[in-house]
Amino acid sequence: MSTATQHTSREQFSSNLERRHRVGRIWFLLFQASMVVGIVALTVLLLNIANSSFGYVAFHYGNPPEEFVGEGVDIEAAPKEDLIAILQDNISPGLFARFESERSFSSRSQANVYDLVLDYVLVPEIDAQWSLLQSLNQRDEIQAQVGAEFPDSIVEFQSWVDYDFIRSPQSSFVEIAGVRTAIFGSLWTIGIAILFAFPIGVGAAIYLEEYAGDSLINRVIRTNINNLAGVPSIIYGILGLAIFVRALEPFTSGSVFGIGDPTTSNGRTILSAGLTLGLLVLPLIIINAQEAIRAVPSSLRQASYGIGATRWQTTWNHVLPVAMPGIMTGTILAISRAIGETAPLVVIGASTFIQVDPDGPFSKFTTLPIQIFQWTARPQNVFRNLAAAASLTLLGLLLSLNASAILMRNRFRRRL
Amino acid sequence: MTDLSQSQTAQGAAASEQPTAAGSLRRKRRIGEVIIQSFLFLCGFLSIFITMGIVYELGKESLLFFGSRQWENSNKPITQRIEVDTTQFAVSTSGFTLDIEDLIRVDEELMLITGLDETLVTVERGFDGSEAVAHNAGAVIEIATEATLREFFTTTQWNPQIGQFGIWALATSTLLTSAIAVVVALPLGLATAVYLSEYASQKARNTLKPILEILAGVPTVVYGYFALTFMTPLLRSIFGKDVVAIYNTASAGIVIGILILPLVSSMSEDALSAVPRSLREAAYGLGATRLETAVKVVVPAAFSGIVAAFIVAVSRAIGETMIVAIAAGAGPAFTFNPFQSAETMTGHIVRISGGDLSYDSLDYNSIFAIGLMLFFMTLALNIFSQRIVRRFREVYE
Structure with a gap:
């Protein structure tokens, strides 16, 4: 009689043990999954930020650079004197004098003068922008869409965070605004x-x-x-x-x-x-x-x-x-x-x-x-x-x- | 350093001058030491001063808020000319209803209503030091609304400019975002803590913990950006754009949950690791599995520490500002629907003070009243959690 009870309780025990281990495994997976959730959240957060920090933009100049330096010349590389001349010809004398009084043109660098030209003469305007994921996966679609919707625009891969972004002061123009x-x-x-x-x-x-x-x-x-x-x-x-x-x-x-x-x-x-x-x-x-x-x-x-x-x-x-x-x-x-x-x-x-x-x-x-x-x-x-x-x-x-x-x-x- | 070595040599010289004097071994009064100690005490005491400053400034401006009087046009003109000494006059039937004890204003004169018989009003003239003058028929009656504590805590509309002072319009959304955050962070945080403390190897723990701590170090404004540009679109694609508003408390709450997750997991993990090893070994000795040891022995033993972690996390969620300011929406709304836009207490403070805020205006005073309530809510939670931690310490030392 007593051996019979022992026998059943041992059977119960081993089946119970299996169940306990199964439950243990399931909960272990759940614990591990919660740990992963935190890491996934961090990854998604960083990816989300990176996703918007880089990507294609379509933009056009309010006044295209060809009007000032001729076809095929890179205005960004133009000598400082030319840029100052362009600036003087195209902005009001009052504004020019203000720039001069803020910091004389002779002591400004070429890049700085170029920024002013970009800001006040060329006036780039962004038509559309795409996230990094879109830019990587749908390159052709983007080109086609820009061709159809903004025929005058230039498509460029833009890194929103770069040296210029850190170096430039704030601006109401998105293209040249900095921190x-x-x-x-x-x-x-x-x-x-x-x-x-x-x-x-x-x-x-x-x-x-x-x-x-x-x-x-x-x-x-x-x-x-x-x-x-x-x-x-x-x-x-x-x-x-x-x-x-x-x-x-x-x-x-x-x-x-x-x-x-x-x-x-x-x-x-x-x-x-x-x-x-x-x-x-x-x-x-x-x-x-x-x-x-x-x-x-x-x-x-x-x-x-x-x-x-x-x-x-x-x-x-x-x-x-x-x-x-x-x-x-x-x-x-x-x-x-x-x-x-x-x-x-x-x-x-x-x-x-x-x-x-x-x-x-x-x-x-x-x-x-x-x-x-x-x-x-x-x-x-x-x-x-x-x-x-x-x-x-x-x-x-x-x-x-x-x-x-x-x-x-x-x-x-x-x-x- | 050079100063010190000089002073030491100076002391040495002083000692060598009177080597035989018996008094030289007696404790000297050192003025420098006393000054330094007083300065250090003042540094410590400054913290008390800061707390008193918070309570004093918040309290002072809140009192101004609760004593402030707003005038509202009742659209109820008087129908006959009132002479300087008239105390009973008729008013039109249109507009708001008047009550006995109501304070009204006609032109610049304040009157207290003492009797009311349909359109016939009996008043006490020249109330509160104002001058009793004659008024022409058609002059408009304005009714006073005062921000009272009772109204503050019992009504549900917040718009101080028109005399609505119900904090619940803001407090419910604070509670809603905090509740959502807690629902996200507590189970995940506790499970993470159990995993780190009971399952993970030393090596895994040393890599995983710092990664979670990075989450805690991300500025909240970046979380706000994340809520608006990732969580909200995600919720809208799951539940449908007509159900989920662009600004909603659910998105803000979930992201606050992610923010407080490392806080919960790291504090709970500390509590779990503080449980003596002997307890675990005793459980294993009785044949318990790893899960049973963790859930039935270790977690109950560390329970007060875990509760303290939860409370600190709740207090952090209530005080969280930038996420709700960016993602939960502007404009107070008394709603329990997490998919609708509703402004929280902190979000309201940010929006109000972001504009041009003139001193002693109603808005200016109101942010102090809200701030005071926020301060007491978080203070109560923090003190409560410290009490629990102190009890927890007594158990194992």
Whole structure:
């Protein structure tokens, strides 16, 4: 009797075991599939951006180059003097004088003069554009379609992101618009954010890790920093609007120092933007620096105290040099978050159309993410290509920042 | 560095000058150290100052918002001339209905309605410090609408310019996009975390984790572009162009889900890896399969850490701005249809402040009121998640 039950339960067990393993295999595949979803999402995201950053465009010149240099001559390679002459003949004297006063023609490069000719004389107009996938797969269809619909147009394979795109200032002409002013704006704001947040952030981290005891106020500070790190970035934008743009307007627009142009900027300057981003990254820098400082072995501190060093001498001479690579890595990661921030800058009032490079902390500004936002929000499809190209530029900038963070960590890591 | 070595030699010199003095070994008061410590404390204290600044500024402007009074034309002219001391007059039957306690404005004078008998209105003249003057027949009555907390939380239309202050028009779409994001990110993120922590080899983990972290590092404005140019067309080709609007909350929500996926997976993976190895070995010893160990032993043991990860992810989804500003559409709409355009709280702030915003206008104050609500929502979630993590830590230490 008992052997019979044993027998059936063993049978049950082995059939059960098979089922359990089957279920296990199915779930394993599901887990693996979810892992793949994330990677697929990343790939699709990058492909989607690349897809719009390159591709065929059909365009025609408002005034064809043959009118100025004759058939078969490449106007782009024409000597600078010829280009200046073309420019002088075809634009109003007032405009010509303005260019001359912005920067004299003798000091401008041939490429720069060519840009002006392109912008104001040739005036290229884009008729249609195709994505990379379309360009690769339907080359003949595109040629045929252009032949039928835009007989005067030239079809060219265009890389939307190229040296010209990065070098040129903003323009209302899609063909020659670039992100130069936006890149300068990004660098300026980030520079100010670092100058503001790095010393304070590292100072706060040193205080919390090396000095602070377990008193109530220190506990409140610790909790508070964690909470600040979770505050949505747009709230910092609202705070920046109320404090830096409005309350501190004389300071952030530069009128206290008698510089800047308060009538146009209204406190919506690079300085306000940099300080706002500084507040935003401060908790991140503090948390990262705290972790780096905490990772320094306490034997090092004890050895230093043992030979009679004070707390600050120990911190400055022994803890900080060891923790510095970690602090720098954490700071670069925080900075790369700040570079991509858009919402707070929209709220404090980034300008959308700026053609001249920012010349100091009191000038109006635009940044790369703001440009992407503006171009994406436009209804015309052709601006999407610009947005994609700017996204690619931004991702490239972030990638190089993160790579430098990793390199720095590997290079300066001290063996202990 | 040179400063320090100098100061060290200076100290050495000082020590050699009085080597026999017994007091030289006593702790010295060092002014420099005190100054440095105070400076470092101030750096730490600045964070409290920032929080107070946020609460103060948001609170101050929100109070202005809730105290603000809007005037709306009632299309109800008075039908007879009112002298300076008249307290009862007739109004036309057209236009809005008046109520007792309503504040009305005729020309520049404010009046409080104290009695109402069909078209005959009894009022208290010259209310709120305004001057009682005579009004001609045909003068228009304007009704005051005030943004009250009650109206803010109980009505569903948002248009401050005409006296509609219902936050739910914006809050529902915030909740909708966050819910969609959570539905996408939680199962995927948890499954990814289980895979990374329980199945993947060390080598695979070291390659896969950084790839997922790249996803977390992509700027949100690029995600917004992705939502508008990839996810929306994809949804429209699946569900049909007449069902899915060009700007819709579903597309924004799914892309927010992709954005918070690495957050969920990486925080959950940390929680799963923190579960002691002995628990897994005990489960294997009892004959459990890998799946059973993972699902019935490891995940329950790490449950509070996983919940904390979820809450942080939800808070991130609520505060997410650029994706919804680009892909979810402009214009507040009280709808639960994910395929329709609806503006979220964050999207509204971006759109309002993107234009020319003049200080102390109703729009200016309203973004502070919305911001305050957003701040408290995310703060509550973050504090909640920290509580849970703290409890979780107590279990294994």
